[in-house]
Amino acid sequence: MARNRRNQSGAVWLIPALKAGMLCSMLGGSAVGYVLQKNVLHDLGQNITKREALLERLKWENKMRSQHLANLQLPIHIEQRVRDQKLPLGKPQQTIWLAEPAPETGSAATATVLVVESGTKSP
Numbered sequence: 001m002a003r004n005r006r007n008q009s010g011a012v013w014l015i016p017a018l019k020a021g022m023l024c025s026m027l028g029g030s031a032v033g034y035v036l037q038k039n040v041l042h043d044l045g046q047n048i049t050k051r052e053a054l055l056e057r058l059k060w061e062n063k064m065r066s067q068h069l070a071n072l073q074l075p076i077h078i079e080q081r082v083r084d085q086k087l088p089l090g091k092p093q094q095t096i097w098l099a100e101p102a103p104e105t106g107s108a109a110t111a112t113v114l115v116v117e118s119g120t121k122s123p
Helices: 010-072 075-084
Strands: 094-099 111-116
Touching: 010 075
Parallel strands: none
Antiparallel strands: 094 111
């Protein structure tokens, strides 16, 4: 004789409902995780783009400043600034080159420059 559905226990109907609920929550959680990862990747891409633009700008500024520094270090500009600031500086009158003994490692000898102003002695 067939059993009446009313007489079946609630556990028989609970197991398929729990399976369906778990499957839905796993699919929904995976979808939410996918969307969150896509958002993180998008944000990282924008961050990289901004930093690359900043790097290019800083490289350009560095190049401009190094050119400006090289321009300021030219002897003509240094002499002009000395004249503008009325500093009592001038070119040395006499230059004496002293040869140093060759180092024992066998590399080329270097020379030391001793600049002597007229009337003063340098060590």
